[in-house]
Each structure stands twice: as C-alpha cells, then as structure tokens.
Amino acid sequence: MNRLKIYIILCLLTIITFISCRKNIPEMIPPEDYPGNDFSSVFESFWTGMNHNYLFWDIDATDWDHVYKHYKPLFNQLNIKNDDDIRKAYEYFKEMTAGLVDGHYAIYFKKSPIQNSTIRPSFSRKKMEKGYHNPIPLNYFTDKLPKLYLNDYKRGISETEYGKLAAVSGELRGDILYLYFSNFLFEQLASGDPVLSVIDYFFNSLKNAKDFKGIIIDVRGNGGGNIADLNKILSSLINDPITIGYLRGKMGDGRLDYTPWTPYTIIPPSNAYINLPIVALVDLHSASSSELMAMGVSRLSNGYVVGERTWGAQGPLAENFIYNGGQFSTAFMELVYTSSLMTKSADGNIYEGVGFPPDVEAKYDENLLNSDKDMQLETAIQVIYDHK
Amino acid sequence: MRRYFLLFMIIISLSLSALGQTEKNKLYIGVAPGITINKLYSSTGYRKDTNYKNESGFSFAIPLRYEFFHWLAVQADPGLISKNYKIVHNAYLDGNTYNIYNNAFINKYLQLPVMAHLSIGGQKLRIFLNAGGFIGYQVGARLEGVNIIIAYYRYDEKYEFDSRKDNRFEYGILGGLGVKYNTKSWTLFAEGRFHYGLSDLQKDYMLHQIPRYNNTFLIQAGILFNFFKSK
Structure with a gap:
C-alpha cells in the first residue's frame, strides 16, 4: 500500500508539472x-x-x-x-x-x-499598370452617350449623401435595351427620385423584352454599393436560381480562421427569364458589386462580360461586429477600410486584387471616345448581334 | 515540449514493466465505448457575443491492460475519440438578434492513451485510478452548422485541413476514476476520465496567436477479457 501512495504522489506531481505547460492566452485589446x-x-x-x-x-x-x-x-x-x-x-x-x-x-x-x-x-x-486610364466622366454617360447611341431614353441625376448618382436607360439603336447606373445605391433612394425612376423605367422595359435583340448593363466606372441592388437587377433576368460565387468571413481571431464558403445565390422572385443575349459592360473602374454583377452575368448561358478586366475589389463590407472582421478604427486612424467578407467566383477562382476577366475584351480608347466612338459599347453591341 | 512528453510516456511504461517481475502477470484485452464532452480552452477576446461552446461526441477504444499486481497495472487504450466544440456568434442589428454563425467542429482523433492503473478494494469490486498521458492524431474533421453570411445557409461538410495552420498532432495528460468488477476471466468497468491537452491545436503560424487546447471529459464503460496469462 505504501508503494501505491508513492505512485499516487508521483502522478499528482507529474500532473501539476504538465498543467503549467500550456501557453498563456494573450490579452486582446480592441x-x-x-x-x-x-x-x-x-x-x-x-x-x-x-x-x-x-x-x-x-x-x-x-x-x-x-x-x-x-x-x-x-x-x-x-x-x-x-x-x-x-x-x-x-x-x-x-x-x-x-x-x-x-x-x-x-x-x-x-x-x-x-x-x-x-x-x-x-x-x-x-x-x-500598363493600360490604366482615368474613369470615364459621369457626364459622358448622362449627356454624350445618350445623344450618340440612344433613340428613346430616360436620364436621372441625384445629389445624395454618397455624392452624385446618375442613371440612364433607353433603346440603343432601336433594338437593344440599355442601362447605365453610376452606383448600386438606388434601393436606398426615396420614391420618385430621378435615378430610381430610371431604374423603374428599365424594369418596365424588361416586361417587353421580346421587342429587343439584347440587353446591355453598363457598369463602367461603377464603384459598387449595396448588393440588394445587384440582387434586384440580376434576379429580374433569370428564372432559376444561379450561384454567382461564394463568400466567407472570419470565424476566430487567427489569420486563417474562416467560415465555410457560403454560396451567393440569386433567387428570382418570379418567372422573369430573359431569353436574350445579356451583356455586362465593364472597365477597370468597375468595382465591388459591379464585379459581382459581371460574375453573375458570366454564369448565364446567354450572358457575356465585355470590356476590361475589373478592379479586383469583390469583398462585401459591413460593420466589424457583424462578421467579426473587416474595417476598424484606432486612436490615430479614422478608419481602416477593408472588406468584411472574401469572395470566390463560381469558377473556383479568387479575383480579389486581380479583377474579373471579360469574355470579350474591349480596351478603353480615349482618342476614339473623344471622336464620338465608344469602342467598348460598340463591341458590346456587336456581341449581341453576333449571338442573337 | 513534445520530446519531453514522449520521454515521460516511455518512462511510465518502462518503470511499470520493471515492477512486474515477481508475481503472476495477467494480460487483458477488451472494448470500451464512451461519450465525450469537449471544451475548447481558448479565448474570443473582445468579440461581442462570440463564444466557444462545449460539444458532445463519441469514443471507442480497445483497452489493453497488463496487470503486475492486483493493485497495479499499465494500460493502453488505442481508439477513436471525438473532440468536438462549437463557436457561436450573434450580432444585434436594428433591434434584432441575428445568429451570424453557429458552427460545430466535429473532430476525430486516433488516440493512444498510456496510463498507470491503480486500484483498491476487495477481490471482486475495486475502485481504480488511471493516470498517464496520451498522444493523438486528428484523422478527420467536419464543419456542421448554419450561417447567414449572405442568406440562411445550413452546411455539413468535410473540413479541409490547412497545413499552414492546423496542428493535427496532439498530446496531453489524463486522469480517470472508475469502478471495476473482476471475475477470473473478465472484468467489467465504468470510468470517468479527463484529457488535458498540452499541444496547441494550431501551429505557430502567426505572431500574437490565441492558443487553443482541448479539455475532454470521457465517460466510458467496457469489458476486458483475460485471454493470456504469463508468469
């Protein structure tokens, strides 16, 4: 029995020794x-x-x-x-x-x-980067483009807390439905807002889609905004759910602690299927929701992405406490503005920082644009005529 | 640390073997199913309404016991054991609470506990104490749960280990208390056992890393058969 006591004492001493072997948990300060x-x-x-x-x-x-x-x-x-x-x-x-x-x-x-x-x-x-150009000015889309290319159109401009917003929609060459909007922020606008009325005009025109040969959604220079707006536009073009990509956030404070990839699926509210070629027209200033729009259109059997490789900023943003990650501030910094979620395209690639590639490349040409020839838009038109 | 721990395990085994040269020794082998409750020892720091939670699981072991004296044996319990835990995060928005994620990590380990088995009591009914250590290897993991990253999403998927982050090798110490009933040819037992992980579940891949350790409580019952007798 003495030996038993010795063994128990030895075991307890060993346990006490090993218990102290864990690393300390460092204090975390916001x-x-x-x-x-x-x-x-x-x-x-x-x-x-x-x-x-x-x-x-x-x-x-x-x-x-x-x-x-x-x-x-x-x-x-x-x-x-x-x-x-x-x-x-x-x-x-x-x-x-x-x-x-x-x-x-x-x-x-x-x-x-x-x-x-x-x-x-x-x-x-x-x-x-080689090929970088400044954004196409807003007034090109609101003034010049409609005069050059649109027969019958509606235009709206609003001064908002987010800055100047603009949208244009109309019939391009009489047989293509065209929509331009500067940001994905129209769902937040009050009823009757000029920009919102353009969006409504576009949705009303979609009801007569059979009159058109195709649809161009122009998000050149569009820096993104609310993905609710993206959902509204994309869902109006499909009749079956489409997964445009996958999102994940942080699940822990380790650098590599992530939630599972969560499908980002657009669900149509009604049978609004558009059996026409649909082009998302993008340039290198198309960012955030605009890039998700391009990813979504590329998933459609009748969808084409035309223009330049996009900016490469596809991670949605929210307040830090929602997803336990992303933007924060310090005593010295007003804001460290950074994505709250990470996006992976449905093709399995992550295009953050590199941009989503177009199906049909159309480079920005400033000289031609100044000579009233929008080569990117004309390429989009040609894609529709070629695929009708 | 890992090296010292392995040395400790070897010393336990050898010292117990050295003791058992004088009496008739008995070798037992059996089965022991059980249930586990695992608690992750870590921290979610200042994250609001984000918590690690305990999660239950199962275990199955094939205990091998080599008895030197009626009061002392060495035991190894190779087997499979679950060490599961959850992380839950809620966010309050516009007066509503949203369960942003509720994720269970379902972790399966192949584990080898080695321990001294000390017992007191009568010839048949005895109370025992197990003390020793374990090594294990995480053979698989699943992620189960729901999140509202973009919309409500329920998932149950295989976890792909990240060799940069995940430390699949685990070791620690253990202590158990139980009761056993002996006959000449078999032993029935029930035991509560605590596994105290000493290895971080992550590799040292970043500065200011928050460590994570498993604390696993196991309740198991089993039967051992005295198949072999040796001098």
Missing part, C-alpha cells in the same frame, strides 16, 4: 482602445487590428510578422508630437500596406498634418 499617445501604441493598435481583422491573409503575400519585426522598432523611434515624424509614420504605413491584395483597402487618418491623406494600395498599384 484596436480602438489602445491609447495612441505614442507611436508604439499607434503601431500596435494598427498591426493588431490587421492581424485579427484583415480577411485576405489566406491569399495575401504580405508577411505580416515581418512587418511587425521590421516596423515596430522604427515606430518606437518616432515622436507623436513632431509633424515630421507623423509624416514619416504615414510613409511607413504606406510601405507596409503596399502589397495588400484587398481592392477596397484604404486608411483614413485623424491626426494633423495627414488627416487629408489617404493610403490606397490598390489604387497606387493600378495607376502604375
């Missing part, structure tokens, strides 16, 4: 709760916020651990009361985020003298 009274705290709040909230670590080539080891000592040398050091910090933030793949990504600052400066890695990269 990024906005760091004091931000020195650059060490400013860096920690941003780096940690990104560490736990950024969605794209799975596909992003940025070595975030290296960023910590390299920039932490540099930030420790900066004085938050010195304007030159604040500008230097801005440059550091710009360097460390330069390769982030999130096409929506932006940092807005609170602190003078950089409160009006914004870091947009995706935009900085795009500007350097």
Whole structure:
C-alpha cells in the first residue's frame, strides 16, 4: 500500500508539472482602445487590428510578422508630437500596406498634418499598370452617350449623401435595351427620385423584352454599393436560381480562421427569364458589386462580360461586429477600410486584387471616345448581334 | 515540449514493466465505448457575443491492460475519440438578434492513451485510478452548422485541413476514476476520465496567436477479457 501512495504522489506531481505547460492566452485589446499617445501604441493598435481583422491573409503575400519585426522598432523611434515624424509614420504605413491584395483597402487618418491623406494600395498599384486610364466622366454617360447611341431614353441625376448618382436607360439603336447606373445605391433612394425612376423605367422595359435583340448593363466606372441592388437587377433576368460565387468571413481571431464558403445565390422572385443575349459592360473602374454583377452575368448561358478586366475589389463590407472582421478604427486612424467578407467566383477562382476577366475584351480608347466612338459599347453591341 | 512528453510516456511504461517481475502477470484485452464532452480552452477576446461552446461526441477504444499486481497495472487504450466544440456568434442589428454563425467542429482523433492503473478494494469490486498521458492524431474533421453570411445557409461538410495552420498532432495528460468488477476471466468497468491537452491545436503560424487546447471529459464503460496469462 505504501508503494501505491508513492505512485499516487508521483502522478499528482507529474500532473501539476504538465498543467503549467500550456501557453498563456494573450490579452486582446480592441484596436480602438489602445491609447495612441505614442507611436508604439499607434503601431500596435494598427498591426493588431490587421492581424485579427484583415480577411485576405489566406491569399495575401504580405508577411505580416515581418512587418511587425521590421516596423515596430522604427515606430518606437518616432515622436507623436513632431509633424515630421507623423509624416514619416504615414510613409511607413504606406510601405507596409503596399502589397495588400484587398481592392477596397484604404486608411483614413485623424491626426494633423495627414488627416487629408489617404493610403490606397490598390489604387497606387493600378495607376502604375500598363493600360490604366482615368474613369470615364459621369457626364459622358448622362449627356454624350445618350445623344450618340440612344433613340428613346430616360436620364436621372441625384445629389445624395454618397455624392452624385446618375442613371440612364433607353433603346440603343432601336433594338437593344440599355442601362447605365453610376452606383448600386438606388434601393436606398426615396420614391420618385430621378435615378430610381430610371431604374423603374428599365424594369418596365424588361416586361417587353421580346421587342429587343439584347440587353446591355453598363457598369463602367461603377464603384459598387449595396448588393440588394445587384440582387434586384440580376434576379429580374433569370428564372432559376444561379450561384454567382461564394463568400466567407472570419470565424476566430487567427489569420486563417474562416467560415465555410457560403454560396451567393440569386433567387428570382418570379418567372422573369430573359431569353436574350445579356451583356455586362465593364472597365477597370468597375468595382465591388459591379464585379459581382459581371460574375453573375458570366454564369448565364446567354450572358457575356465585355470590356476590361475589373478592379479586383469583390469583398462585401459591413460593420466589424457583424462578421467579426473587416474595417476598424484606432486612436490615430479614422478608419481602416477593408472588406468584411472574401469572395470566390463560381469558377473556383479568387479575383480579389486581380479583377474579373471579360469574355470579350474591349480596351478603353480615349482618342476614339473623344471622336464620338465608344469602342467598348460598340463591341458590346456587336456581341449581341453576333449571338442573337 | 513534445520530446519531453514522449520521454515521460516511455518512462511510465518502462518503470511499470520493471515492477512486474515477481508475481503472476495477467494480460487483458477488451472494448470500451464512451461519450465525450469537449471544451475548447481558448479565448474570443473582445468579440461581442462570440463564444466557444462545449460539444458532445463519441469514443471507442480497445483497452489493453497488463496487470503486475492486483493493485497495479499499465494500460493502453488505442481508439477513436471525438473532440468536438462549437463557436457561436450573434450580432444585434436594428433591434434584432441575428445568429451570424453557429458552427460545430466535429473532430476525430486516433488516440493512444498510456496510463498507470491503480486500484483498491476487495477481490471482486475495486475502485481504480488511471493516470498517464496520451498522444493523438486528428484523422478527420467536419464543419456542421448554419450561417447567414449572405442568406440562411445550413452546411455539413468535410473540413479541409490547412497545413499552414492546423496542428493535427496532439498530446496531453489524463486522469480517470472508475469502478471495476473482476471475475477470473473478465472484468467489467465504468470510468470517468479527463484529457488535458498540452499541444496547441494550431501551429505557430502567426505572431500574437490565441492558443487553443482541448479539455475532454470521457465517460466510458467496457469489458476486458483475460485471454493470456504469463508468469
């Protein structure tokens, strides 16, 4: 029995020894709760916020651990009361985020003298790419294009809290139904709004779709908006549900903790099937919901994506607490604007940062556009005539 | 750490073997089904209304017991064991509560517990204590649950391990308390056992990582047969 006691004591000692072998759980502080009274705290709040909230670590080539080891000592040398050091910090933030793949990504600052400066890695990269061009001006779509190409049309422009919104719809060459809208924000507009009335005009025209040879939905320069608007347009073109892609969010604070891929399926409200060629006309400034629109149209047997490769910002955004990921703020930063969800196309590819490719490429040609020849639109028209 | 733990397991086995040279030794083999309740030891930090929850599962082991004395044996229970847990996240929007996700991780491990088996009591009815360690390998996992990432979505799918993140090798210590009824040729037993994981379920793939460990409570009952006798 003495031996039994010795064994029990040995077992208990061993258990106590091993129990202490677990790693400690580090304290997690919300990024906005760091004091931000020195650059060490400013860096920690941003780096940690990104560490736990950024969605794209799975596909992003940025070595975030290296960023910590390299920039932490540099930030420790900066004085938050010195304007030159604040500008230097801005440059550091710009360097460390330069390769982030999130096409929506932006940092807005609170602190003078950089409160009006914004870091947009995706935009900085795009500007350097061959073939980059500025967005086609809004008044081209509202003034020039209708005069050049539309016979009978309706145009609406609204000044809203989101800026100027515009939409145009009409008959193109008498046999194609055309719709342009600058943002996916019309569902939020009040009844009777000029932009909303254009959208209603488009939906009414769809009821007589048999009179047309095809439909062009022009989302060139469209930076996206609410996916409810996307659902409304796409669902009006189908009679069977279509899965345009898959979405996933964070499920834990690890960089690679994700929810399962969840199908993003558009369900038609009624039998509104349009048996006509449908073209989504896109350019490199078509972003977010516009890209999801292109993905959706590409899934239709009668759908074609014409134009340029899109921007590459397909992750929807929401407040951080909804999906436990995405955008956040700190004492130093007004907002770190980043996607809350990650999108995978139905073809199995992730086009974040690279853009969704068109089925038929039509490059932007500024000289021809200035000579009243919209080659991208004319390619879209030709695609419809070729496939009717 | 892993190396020290393996050394510990070997020392337990060898020291117990060295003891058993004087009396008639008995080798038992049997079956032991059971149910598990697993609790993940981790943290969801400051995330609002996001919690890890316990989840039940099953186990099945083939216990091998080598008895040196009537009060001391060494036992190994190779088998399959579930170490499941849930993560649940709700969000409050416009006065309504939305269950953004309610996800169960259904984790199956092939596990080898090795332990000292100490018992007291009468010739037939005895109370026993098991103490030792275990090593395991996660052979499969499933994700089951619902989310409203975009719309209500119910899923039950195979989890694809991510070699950058997932640490499928597990080890830890265990302690169990039970009762057994002996006859000449078989032993019936029931036991409550606690597995205390010492290995993080994730590899060290990121700075400021939140560790995750399994705490698994097992209730099992079984029967052991005395097939072999040795001197």
